[in-house]
Amino acid sequence: MTPPESSINWKRNLAIAWLGCFLTGAAFSLVMPFLPLYVELLGVTGHSSLNMWSGVVFSITFLFSAIASPFWGGLADRKGRKLMLLRSALGMSVVMVLMGFAQNIWQFLALRALLGLLGGFVPNANALIATQVPRHKSGWALGTLSTGGVSGALLGPLIGGLLADSYGLRPVFFITASVLFVCFILTLFCIREVFTPVPKKDMLHARQVLTSLKNPRLVLSLFVTTMIIQVATGSIAPILTLYVRDLAGNVSNLAFISGMIASVPGVAALISAPRLGKLGDRIGPEKILICALTISVALLIPMSMVQNPWQLGILRFLLGAADGALLPAVQTLLIYNASNQIAGRIFSYNQSFRDIGNVTGPLIGAAISASYGFRTVFIVTASVVLFNAFYSWVSLRSPPERIRLPGE
Template identity: 60%
Template structure:
């Protein structure tokens, strides 16, 4: 079997355990914050947003540094750093006694995060370009599979064993991810001296369509914002909708997981469809569906209605990130692909920073339902920008061909 195919299988397993581990925790962080002594609706919304955002704020700051080091020493080293570091920091979160300690550890976790983006970058540097859509779609199913199982498993453990046990088991799963990476992933590292690396403007000057690449960065940020803006308030919103508070963690975990089921079904098919009819078309259609679904979610009256809409949302989400990554590979040169993915990773983290802050702030000021409306509006603005960028590119190509 070809080396790049072996790496895809190995990285898929690593992404699966990483997705499983992370999704066990995120849906229940608001309940953990409440358990640590935060009670009022406004304080709970704001603290949940800060706890969610802290990790990604630090990650956004340090991501270019890790990207530069990855170009010099290889992506595998970054995968090992992320998986082992997260295992240690997540384990420590099980023993906090105040929300300030949790916030500090969540910020520290930002120094250790980045397994999935670095896995994507490793695959991007090795997979044949005509297979990019398929490869990224397949790889995304690894994390999605973990995200499906994680909230259900985490919810069950939270209800029956307690929230602190979830952190310890999550740390164990990240250790498994570390071992898989150490043993199975093989990388042929092309050494690049620091003095020979392109930086800043030189990277964009090497791109044939720098404005489109920048717009795709913003799209990545918006994809992450749509997910993370809902995360801090999802459990609290379900609590408001539900009359059954005894199984709240399990219900929240199930609703958090359902988009992953449909994304898992859709991603490989949509990846192949994009390779056949054009990735940009698939991306624009998925963004349009996402806007409509968020608007409808603002009107739900029961957890079941919310769960159905989130299941439908998964079909759109299964196309989004693989499509963006495929377009980044298509419109960047081999010389700067690694750096482009590094910048894209920073925008991904910025979306994870902005999303919880936007969601928790709007929730505290206007209520839960307005979070869905505001998220739809932001995605609509980005969709219009992306459409304009792709249209300009098409016009420019037509003029060149004449």
């Protein structure tokens, strides 16, 4: 029996969804410290082959997540978001177990792709909370929820490295599977949702989803903004350690310094996201979005001119504080411009664009640094974010305009 809407405790749902996003973020990132080692364990030898396979097995998860997200979003709008959270948590738990039993690189590659296909916890958690929380608290709630995934992605590599050192590579997957199964149990018994299943024949088709939006052009621009945010973040990732080495010289604790500089934006985002989300509820998420993008440009440019790692670390901390406001602001604007009936698909489309950014960002950064040097990466990234700020400003200022589709 479906509980009455008044019985829904959205704050409890938020807490459980936060935990689920944390575990999902950790599950996706915990393999990073020992990914090349596990690829080597599965029979891949040679420096170039090891680098290639490590990159492929990492990126394929995001690629398949981008492909699958719209499907799961549509199913969430028809069957309910809680069901999608359960499917994702249980599916990822089973895949993690299978990864621990992989015998060759092809099996592992297929399972990493399956992990992407069965994902979708984060966008469905966003859709669930966004449709339950009072509108005047949506910025704070989505900002708080975003810190779950950020925390998981931050701590995942650390936890994965410690577990691998203590228990070996394969047991890490089994431990992660157990934790994800706990997430499944918590979601099953602790999250409540009022949802009436929608018959398939009554579901809006993709073109109807687009035309039902209050401001279709703005929503499309927000998807692009999400992608560019991830491109800007990912473009720096493959060069960061090498850039730090150029700045610091051959120091003995290069890995520690690089790891710290890599993690400080996430720490800053954890601090800033709920606070800036709450500020966005008061002054408007569109103002937060434009200001955060502008500040990001102002911080990326001097990163190309720093003379030591500590200057880079300070700038990256400030960048993380600004970046912490970006995705929650985008998500708040999305829910402002979409009905609850299509929220699952809108958030899943946004996740697809985010995953595309996760795949392309590191490739772009690596290509630019190989041709023009490390410092150029920051200049190019700043230019892309500046375009994004201008594009978002124009989209937010433009009055709503219905998109005419072919055949109309």
